[in-house]
Amino acid sequence: MVPADIAVTGLGLVTPAGPTPEANWSALCRGRSLAAADPELAGLPVDFSCRVPPFDIEAELGRGRTRRLDRFSHLALAAARRAVADAGLDARTWDGERVGVVLGVGSNSLHTYVKEFCHLGAGTPDRVSPLALPRSVPNMAAGEVAIDLAAGGPNFTTSSACASGATALGVARDLLRSGACDIVLAGGSESARSRMTATCFHRMRALSRRRDRPAEASRPFDADRDGFVLGEGAAVLVLERYAGARARGVRPRALLRGYGATSDAHHPVAPRPDGGGAARALTAALRDAGCGPADIGHVNAHGTATRQGDAAEAAALTRVFGGDPPPVTAPKSVIGHALGAAGAIEAAYTVLSLEHQLIPPTANFRFQDGDHKLDIVAGVPRRVTMTAAITCSFGFGGQNAVLLFTAP
Template sequence: MKGAPPSGRGRVVVTGLGVKSPAGNDVETAYARLLAAESTAVVAKHLVEAERDLAVEMACLVPEFEVEPYITRRERRQLDRAAELLLCAAVDAVSDAGESALVDLPSSRVGVQVGTGMGGLGTMEGTTFDYGAHPMTMPVHTVPRTMANSPACRVAMRYGFRGNCATYATACASGTTAIGEAARRIRYGELDAAVAGGVDAPVTTTIVGAFAKMRALSRRCDEPDRASRPFDTDRDGFVMGEGAAVLVLERRDLALARGARIYGEITGYAANCDAFHIAAPDPEAATATECMRLAVADAGLSPGDIGHISAHGTSTVLNDRAEATAVHRCFAGQSPPLTAVKGVSGHLIGGSGALEALLGLLCADRGVVPAVANTLGSPEADLVDVVIGSRRTIARGPVLSNSFGFGGQNACLVLTPPA
């Protein structure tokens, strides 16, 4: 199988996975929901009960789960929703990879890299509503709860990982950026392993209201399970979601030496910026096209080697159109099969790219491309090979995972199944 990176640099493999997402709170549940192409969007009770006259009151929410096996009650009081979700997903991923083996590595050689677009904005909103008139009565943990770097730091503190601990804010590309940058640090010798992923918890009245005001969200509130429809003719915006996805990355030689289970390899990564508009993508999609080409080249591959694409696929008119244009140009009109997780999970903002990369790797390894939920077709879907109606069986091979965020932030990963 093609996909080994060029010589002269370290190889980076994935040895642990963890999710807390609308599609499920464990990896296999989330994968099964994606294969079934079942939307998770619902009317969000807390948005309705807020009585703030929101134009949109639906979202994709993480199913309830027992938090206390992961986090003590005392610690939970110190965490924003985003930090809580990320830490729980990270605990699952580290356990999956083999906690004792990671902890036994030199602590300075293990890092934490997390992407988030919103950070602790949910806590800031709640604190402003509840204590704005009397700020000196606010909880003492308000500052650490609102810090954008809190999720990454909490993971480092949990395990004593003292390597580079960084937080990336590249809007909707944040999770992809974090995984790519973690892989780079391992690839070039700065780290031996890293806990990497993305998270956001943006289903709050202020955030949902703000996105609705700019008409980025679907208005199909009477049929939420049909609202998110990437690359469909009748798409009218995305559905806001929350969640976290985490991958444990390691030097391949170390993982092989300890007999670790290897899910696959991070073989390519690229990031750039449209420098075009703060919210809209460049309709010519030249920079997004280049980002995909660079990621594929970084993996030592040509476009024809890519087995399928895990698209950004927001379900907005402009973004899906631009992405389809970019894919068409990158692959010279010969698009590999393309799917879009957001039809199932909604848009997790900083968590989306990590979830899409994680599920994309599983699909690549198992030789299946899920159909895009709610999508019947469109001129954009005709331009590229969007999988519609039923899942498609393919040969095992590399997946290209795309993320394109506000501000023109583009990031792409190539993930390759194990040989």
């Protein structure tokens, strides 16, 4: 253990699997999809999603703030508050100027813009809300978290499509290593359940069309996969230097030891078929952590259940780990795809896997196709002994981000 090691001391999760790490872990280990018909998407060709269960956000944030903010900011604030409490920290007493916030958000809020554009289309611009911009631009989740928790350090948003949440954690780690902050609240937030988002992804043929069996729709790495299921959620991890955490008497949940980021430089939406860019990110994360492929006991895969995406990821894992890669799980099969928040949510899940020494199953997985055979955990959780695990996140534009966590 060296002072530069970055400790994860708190987790905050608000996802379709629940509002706590315990609820999320329980749902993951059951290995059943949470997809269901979504009234907000009624009448569209794809009318189902994975939704965050109802919780009293007004009681948590107050009526005024709740009405002023969009859903992705609601989720971010709830997750950040939970993470700070889990870390044993108190925003009323910390040195806020040494606390940073870095959150990943994949896009601005289409929930708000669709409504406001309707006013313009109807020729009534005077009905456009003056809050339309400040409630919906991507950086407002991080900004609102900083306001709420008096975090006066560096504050910004990473936007690398579906890798955004993972990128945020990598950037936060660098802020701590550089000495710019003592604590960083890092993660991601997104609600992908807008009618425009659903329509756009449907038109791209990226979504599963199993509207008659939504709970069987998301099938990462399965031969019969046909696309992902929209989701939503937020995850915030409290990161601090290991020495600082120990000085205040806290045992970290895990250590963030490695980060690798690359670009496919290939295509706007399709991954490089040979997995070359993703493989370079995996190798960079291993090198950064001082680990070899044999040290990794578990892979939390990006696993969107798209034909091209899963094939490219399998190719990347085979490139790096050879013919016997570590056991793989794909949580999007359970909670859907939260886009910009997915990487942060799955980073939290990787921490929980290390804590429990258990790998949750991939829902709806039956058998693989193609030349790249992975060890997909399915059916029931798998008990393992591991000291290190990685989580992969990839996005439009060829964005690749890989995080490596170790037990403390």
